[in-house]
Amino acid sequence: MNLGTLAVKNVLRNKTRTIMTVVAVAVALVAFILLQTVLTAWTAAADAAAKDRIASRHKVSWVMSLPLKYVSDIEQVPGVQKAAPFVWFGGKDPNHEDEFFATIAVDPPKFLEVYDEIQVEPAEREEWLQNRRGALVGDVIAKKLGWKVGDKVTIVGQIYGGDWEFHVSGIYTAKRRSVDRSTLWFHWDYLNESLSGRRKDQVGWIVARIDDPGRSAEISKAIDAKFEERDIQTLTMSERALQTSFLGMVSAVLKALNVVSFVILLIMVLILGNTVAMGVRERTNEYGVLRAIGFMPKHIVAFVLGEAVTIGALGAIVGIALSYPMVERGLGRFIEENMGSYFPYFRIAPSTLVTAAVLAMALGLVAAAIPAFRASKLDVVDSLRRVG
Amino acid sequence: MSDDAKDEAPSDEESGSGNGSAGPPIIELKGIGKTYYRGKERLDVLKDLDLTIAEGSFEALMGPSGSGKSTLLNLIAGLDTASTGTIRVAGADLNAMSDGERAKWRASTIGFVFQTYNLMPVLTALENVELPLLLTNLGSAERKTRAKTALKVVGLEDRMDHHPRQLSGGQEQRVTIARAIVTDPKIIVADEPTGDLDRENADEILNLLDKLNQEFNKTIVMVTHDPAAADRATQLRQLDKGALK
Ligand SMILES: Nc1ncnc2c1ncn2[C@@H]1O[C@H](COP(=O)(O)OP(=O)(O)OP(=O)(O)O)[C@@H](O)[C@H]1O
Numbered sequence: 001m002n003l004g005t006l007a008v009k010n011v012l013r014n015k016t017r018t019i020m021t022v023v024a025v026a027v028a029l030v031a032f033i034l035l036q037t038v039l040t041a042w043t044a045a046a047d048a049a050a051k052d053r054i055a056s057r058h059k060v061s062w063v064m065s066l067p068l069k070y071v072s073d074i075e076q077v078p079g080v081q082k083a084a085p086f087v088w089f090g091g092k093d094p095n096h097e098d099e100f101f102a103t104i105a106v107d108p109p110k111f112l113e114v115y116d117e118i119q120v121e122p123a124e125r126e127e128w129l130q131n132r133r134g135a136l137v138g139d140v141i142a143k144k145l146g147w148k149v150g151d152k153v154t155i156v157g158q159i160y161g162g163d164w165e166f167h168v169s170g171i172y173t174a175k176r177r178s179v180d181r182s183t184l185w186f187h188w189d190y191l192n193e194s195l196s197g198r199r200k201d202q203v204g205w206i207v208a209r210i211d212d213p214g215r216s217a218e219i220s221k222a223i224d225a226k227f228e229e230r231d232i233q234t235l236t237m238s239e240r241a242l243q244t245s246f247l248g249m250v251s252a253v254l255k256a257l258n259v260v261s262f263v264i265l266l267i268m269v270l271i272l273g274n275t276v277a278m279g280v281r282e283r284t285n286e287y288g289v290l291r292a293i294g295f296m297p298k299h300i301v302a303f304v305l306g307e308a309v310t311i312g313a314l315g316a317i318v319g320i321a322l323s324y325p326m327v328e329r330g331l332g333r334f335i336e337e338n339m340g341s342y343f344p345y346f347r348i349a350p351s352t353l354v355t356a357a358v359l360a361m362a363l364g365l366v367a368a369a370i371p372a373f374r375a376s377k378l379d380v381v382d383s384l385r386r387v388g
Numbered sequence: 389m390s391d392d393a394k395d396e397a398p399s400d401e402e403s404g405s406g407n408g409s410a411g412p413p414i415i416e417l418k419g420i421g422k423t424y425y426r427g428k429e430r431l432d433v434l435k436d437l438d439l440t441i442a443e444g445s446f447e448a449l450m451g452p453s454g455s456g457k458s459t460l461l462n463l464i465a466g467l468d469t470a471s472t473g474t475i476r477v478a479g480a481d482l483n484a485m486s487d488g489e490r491a492k493w494r495a496s497t498i499g500f501v502f503q504t505y506n507l508m509p510v511l512t513a514l515e516n517v518e519l520p521l522l523l524t525n526l527g528s529a530e531r532k533t534r535a536k537t538a539l540k541v542v543g544l545e546d547r548m549d550h551h552p553r554q555l556s557g558g559q560e561q562r563v564t565i566a567r568a569i570v571t572d573p574k575i576i577v578a579d580e581p582t583g584d585l586d587r588e589n590a591d592e593i594l595n596l597l598d599k600l601n602q603e604f605n606k607t608i609v610m611v612t613h614d615p616a617a618a619d620r621a622t623q624l625r626q627l628d629k630g631a632l633k
């Protein structure tokens with residue numbers, strides 16, 4: 001036996017109360033872990049952004065387009081290796097009206113050069129480059145819609161109208177998480193040849209690969225400066241900044257989630273504190289006996305804190321044991337498959353688990369601080385008089 | 389700590405002291421007063437009390453309820469401090485010591501037996517007895533051996549794995565006595581140790597205290613309401629309204 005034995009045994013003394021408290025702590029931690037995972041999953045998209053890519057758009061708004069000529073103009077800017085144009089097509093599969101996926105027109109050779117993390121079989125790649133009606137489809141969405149290489153698919157254009165026929169040339173995966181695996185990419189030429197007047201030869205945005213990630217701010221500025229005197233000016237930013245500005249739209253939600261996380265932790269502290277305080281009150285006489293036989297106030301503090309930390313640790317073990325399989329075995333994959341464009345990767349970060357475990361024990365200490373202090377200040381003779 | 393206590397024990401020259409003959413004073417109280425205040429009301433529980441107890445004696449302290457017996461015992465045991473006067477116990481000037489020093493001193497010098505309900509319910513009999521040794525720097529094996537020896541003295545070695553609630557009131561009190569002697573203290577204080585027990589169990593406890601006094605030369609100060617218990621003591625004192633008669 002040692003001094004810790006007494007603290008641990010006291011925890012197991014009132015089993016019902018301990019179990020209820022451990023469950024409460026565990027539930028609070030599960031909620032905390034899930035909320036934190038949502039937060040990290042949101043920001044993971046931005047963290048995964050390629051550092052050597054910058055994106056230019058119309059200075060006023062995303063929905064306004066840039067002249068095609070800007071692509072080659074941007075390639076003239078020192079530091080830029082290659083630039084690729086993009087047009088948001090906004091299509092839907094009429095057979096799967098509820099399924100959201102991005103449909104984007106690109107210049108295939110330039111696109112594959114700038115997005116070199118795209119992985120596709122050489123034969124399929126070749127077929128896509130040759131076939132003006134070819135589409136390169138992400139493996140995640142292809143699986144969901146049941147599309148296979150060689151299929152003919154019809155997409156209804158939300159922005160450009162009408163039925164558009166595509167031939168599934170290839171299915172891609174990605175080497176890194178910096179590219180969405182639920183997108184349908186197709187030839188910009190195919191789109192452009194159907195357009196006329198002011199809608200012709202326009203692109204939505206342009207992504208450039210640069211030589212040196214360290215100079216991305218500088219090169220962005222140089223690009224914007226180049227178009228300063230033209231009718232249409234650009235706004236250029238790093239891919240990360242782009243993702244973050246998108247996240248900015250949901251930042252209020254993120255803040256709310258953070259607040260909820262902390263409210264949950266606060267409730268956890270109150271529950272733990274209450275349990276510890278009840279235990280201390282019941283054991284006044286025992287603390288008196290301990291003090292009489294020579295234990296010091298510091299020992300009493302250690303007993304009380306030891307109990308709280310033990311309960312916190314038990315809660316952490318149960319909470320982690322619940323949330324880990326919940327996310328890894330079910331929720332995570334479900335979210336990745338169904339909300340992949342928001343949460344390309346919904347898994348619990350190891351750091352979240354560590355944070356949760358450390359917090360449970362640290363907050364156990366916080367919760368027990370006042371009862372521990374009170375117990376240590378008890379008058380020995382007084383507490384001996386209190387029986388039971 | 390307990391080794392020091394053994395070295396200092398005057399076992400050779402005072403071999404007869406256990407049989408009721410008085411040794412040198414081990415407890416000396418001079419001009420002790422203890423005053424409590426309840427709001428503005430002043431309550432003099434002990435008034436100008438002098439008391440000398442010889443090493444190796446077995447003292448019984450009697451008196452009406454509220455006369456201050458427990459208060460006096462707590463002063464002797466270093467649990468409380470006097471309002472006035474000086475207390476010397478086993479060579480220490482208790483009023484001059486800090487709370488921490490008194491706690492250390494208690495751990496090595498005093499064994500406590502309270503009325504009842506003073507074992508840790510979550511610990512086994514053996515662990516309860518071992519508890520005071522956690523404050524020493526003895527190794528775990530040595531602590532266990534000593535706790536077992538103490539349980540053997542009170543005749544409960546076969547119950548060492550039982551928890552207090554699995555023991556009778558008398559057995560619980562014997563475990564308490566084992567805990568009180570495990571550090572080999574010079575003095576044992578007992579506040580109504582038989583108060584909650586029937587005659588048979590009470591006699592067993594008194595036999596044990598007798599044995600500790602006779603065989604182990606412990607100085608025992610016992611508060612009791614029970615005349616039969618008082619008969620076992622070598623010295624009987626009456627406390628009334630805060631003064632010894
Ligand atoms: N902390 C305190 N504050 C105020 N009065 C106290 C305090 N502690 C004890 N007293 C009072 O001191 C008096 C003596 O108490 P004490 O416990 O010493 O009596 P006792 O002789 O042991 O009585 P009993 O036989 O009932 O145990 C009582 O009147 C009690 O109410």
Ligand SMILES: [Mg+2]
Pocket residue numbers: 457458459579
């Ligand atoms: Mg009393």
